[in-house]
Amino acid sequence: MEQRNAQENLKGLYRFIAAVIITATCGFSYAYAWFFELNSLLRRPFLERGNWMMVLLYTFMVIGIFLPFGAYKVGSSRKAHALLSQGLGLIFANGVELIFTAMLVGKFKKIPEIIPVFIKLYLCQCLLMLILTVTLINIYRWLFPPYRMLQIHGEHENGLADKMNARDDKFWVCGEISADSPLREIELEIDKYDAILLNDLPSELRNDILKYCFVHKKRVYFTPKISDILVVGSREMNLFDSPLFLNKNADSLIYYLFAKRCLDIIISLAGIILTSPFMLVTALAIHFYDGGPVFYRQKRLTKNGKTFDILKFRSMIVDAEKATGARLAGENDDRITPVGHIIRKTRIDELPQFFNILGGSMSVVGPRPERPEIHEDYCQKVPEFDYRLRVKAGLTGYAQVYGKYNTTTYDKLKFDLLYVEKANLFLDIQLILLTMRVVFQKEATEGV
Numbered sequence: 001m002e003q004r005n006a007q008e009n010l011k012g013l014y015r016f017i018a019a020v021i022i023t024a025t026c027g028f029s030y031a032y033a034w035f036f037e038l039n040s041l042l043r044r045p046f047l048e049r050g051n052w053m054m055v056l057l058y059t060f061m062v063i064g065i066f067l068p069f070g071a072y073k074v075g076s077s078r079k080a081h082a083l084l085s086q087g088l089g090l091i092f093a094n095g096v097e098l099i100f101t102a103m104l105v106g107k108f109k110k111i112p113e114i115i116p117v118f119i120k121l122y123l124c125q126c127l128l129m130l131i132l133t134v135t136l137i138n139i140y141r142w143l144f145p146p147y148r149m150l151q152i153h154g155e156h157e158n159g160l161a162d163k164m165n166a167r168d169d170k171f172w173v174c175g176e177i178s179a180d181s182p183l184r185e186i187e188l189e190i191d192k193y194d195a196i197l198l199n200d201l202p203s204e205l206r207n208d209i210l211k212y213c214f215v216h217k218k219r220v221y222f223t224p225k226i227s228d229i230l231v232v233g234s235r236e237m238n239l240f241d242s243p244l245f246l247n248k249n250a251d252s253l254i255y256y257l258f259a260k261r262c263l264d265i266i267i268s269l270a271g272i273i274l275t276s277p278f279m280l281v282t283a284l285a286i287h288f289y290d291g292g293p294v295f296y297r298q299k300r301l302t303k304n305g306k307t308f309d310i311l312k313f314r315s316m317i318v319d320a321e322k323a324t325g326a327r328l329a330g331e332n333d334d335r336i337t338p339v340g341h342i343i344r345k346t347r348i349d350e351l352p353q354f355f356n357i358l359g360g361s362m363s364v365v366g367p368r369p370e371r372p373e374i375h376e377d378y379c380q381k382v383p384e385f386d387y388r389l390r391v392k393a394g395l396t397g398y399a400q401v402y403g404k405y406n407t408t409t410y411d412k413l414k415f416d417l418l419y420v421e422k423a424n425l426f427l428d429i430q431l432i433l434l435t436m437r438v439v440f441q442k443e444a445t446e447g448v
Contacts, residue, residue: 002071004194004217004219005217007144009145011075011144011369014045014074014140014143014144014404015072015074015075015076015140016135017340018072018074018140019072019074020138021057021093021132021136022066022074022086022129022133023062023063023066024130025057025125025128025129025132026059026062026090026093026125026129027055027059027062028120029124030055030058030059030097030121030380031051031055033118033120033121034051034055034058035051035115035159036099038114038117038119039051039054039149039305041101041105041110041113041114043105043107043359046348048291051446054073056095056310058097058323061093061096061097061344062089062090062093064180065089065092065093065433066085066089067422068426068429068433068434069086069088069089069433069434069437069439070082070085070431071085071086071089072134073085074136074137075107075140075168076141077142077173077272078167079133079134079137080319081437082135082137083134083419084134084437085343085437086094086126086129086133087129087436088433088436088437090122090125090126090129091122094118094121094122097118097390098114098115100248101114101118101366102394109294122280128319139301141169145172146168146169146170146171146172146175147172147194147195147219148172148175148191148193148194148195149164149172149173149174149175149193149194149195149196149221150173150174150175150176150177150189150190150192150196150197151175151176151177151197151199151203152176152177152178152179152186152190152196152197152198152199152201152209153171153177153178153179153199153200154179154199154200154201154202156200157198158200158223158408158411160197160199160201160223161176161186161197161199161250164197167333170344172252173197174193175189175193176349177189177191179201180204183205183208183297186209187209187212190209190212190213190216190218191216191302191444193218194212194218194219195218195219195220195221196209196220196221197221197222197374198210198217198218198221198222198223199222199223200223201222204227206222207243210222222329224414226384226387226413226414226417228416229417229418229421230247230249230416230421231245231247231418232313232421232422233247233248233369233421233422234247235247240366251390252391252423253308256423256424256425258364258415259425260363260425260428261360261363263425263428264357264358264360264363264364265358267364268354268357268358268364268430269358270360271351271354271357272354272355275351275354276347277288278351279348279351281350282294282339282343282348282349283313283314284336285339286314286339288338289338289339290318290337292314292316292317292318292418294313295311295312295313295314295352296312296313296314297309297310297311298310298312298371299307299371299372299376299395300369300370300393301370301389302361302370302372302389302390302392302393303389303392304389305386305394306361307359307372308356308362308369310356310362311352311353311354311355311356312349312350312352312353313339313349313351313352314341314349315336315337315339315340315343315344315346315349316335316336316337316340317337325375325406336345337427342399347361347439353395354395357395357425361393362392362393362394362395363391363392363393363394363395364394364395364396364428365394365397365419365427365428365431365432366392366393366395366397366419367388367389367391367393367394367397367398367416367419367420368393368394368399368412368416369393369396370385370393370395376414377426381409382409382410382413382420384413384417385409385413385421386410387413387417388413388416388417390420391420395418395430396432396435396438397415397419397431398416398419398431399412399415399416399417399419400435400438401431401435401438402415403415419431
């Protein structure tokens with residue numbers, strides 16, 4: 001037990017040191033570019049303090065961008081995800097710094113000299129991050145092998161243990177016992193393992209096991225129930241001599257909704273302008289493939305059950321649902337055209353939704369807008385599915401970032417309700433940034 005506590009402390013220390021090394025590498029590589037190439041372009045080059053101030057500002061900017069991107073998750077992320085987060089984060093940091101440097105120089109003719117410096121800097125940083133991050137993750141996995149984990153499972157089959165074992169660098173579910181077993185038998189089995197997975201247990205049994213694991217200092221992973229998620233946003237109130245929590249269950253505050261709408265307008269306008277060349281090429285490709293319509297419109301649901309016409313690029317054959325009715329796309333769905341396969345994998349088919357966002361029927365961040373007939377079908381199976389309509393539908397969100405296209409309805413609902421309970425402007429910005437990483441993840445687009 002003491003050994004596990006010491007190991008957890010060492011893990012935290014290692015992750016902190018790794019974050020410092022990654023940040024310092026980015027900062028010093030920029031310092032080299034600034035001192036030897038960029039500073040000399042100024043009309044009046046900075047002296048020592050001014051130079052180090054530029055390096056310090058850049059370093060803090062990297063930290064501010066890397067944190068929401070998840071670029072420091074050496075102990076928990078896959079190598080590819082960590083490197084992708086760092087690569088995207090550095091594009092943002094260097095892009096902002098390039099604009100700032102051009103403003104400091106103040107001469108338009110100097111821009112062709114500035115851009116190559118930042119391109120070289122970015123490529124150098126990517127190479128350093130590749131070597132550094134892979135090395136740090138390999139050392140972490142060698143120092144801290146996964147805990148031996150016991151799964152205590154209920155009746156619901158969700159394949160969670162298999163999903164966790166697929167990350168064999170982090171999880172090792174090597175034992176299991178049914179929740180129907182006597183409690184004392186379960187407790188004796190718990191004593192043999194380092195960590196416990198509570199998978200779809202009745203509330204009373206789960207509470208008993210959680211208390212036992214707390215006393216014996218066992219690490220616990222558990223699948224939340226809907227009621228667990230609905231109290232995530234509760235606030236502690238210390239007014240009496242009894243602990244009290246408040247769960248308001250009210251709509252978001254007006255100033256957050258105003259800020260969110262402003263963010264929607266800015267991002268949708270920027271998205272339309274920046275992606276217009278891609279939308280034009282996509283429209284031509286769809287039209288010339290079969291001569292059918294470029295866009296398709298469908299009735300979707302948004303906040304409070306209101307319907308709107310969602311706009312997407314057509315990725316399927318014309319009248320794809322004429323014979324079958326409404327159904328989700330499959331892994332090898334023969335209704336998807338060759339052009340459709342490409343735009344679905346790259347998410348280009350979603351780009352016209354920027355017009356829905358600009359019009360106010362959608363938000364950039366929120367639950368995925370569902371079709372009325374599919375929503376009704378889901379509500380028959382899981383009545384709580386209707387709860388996700390407490391907020392406006394979104395282009396991206398918790399389920400879109402952390403789930404997959406073929407994630408179960410129940411798990412998608414949990415993700416959406418987590419967003420409903422935790423919604424704030426910082427979370428919106430974080431999910432928008434993480435969406436850029438998801439675009440490059442093939443598994444996120446797997447069909448049902």
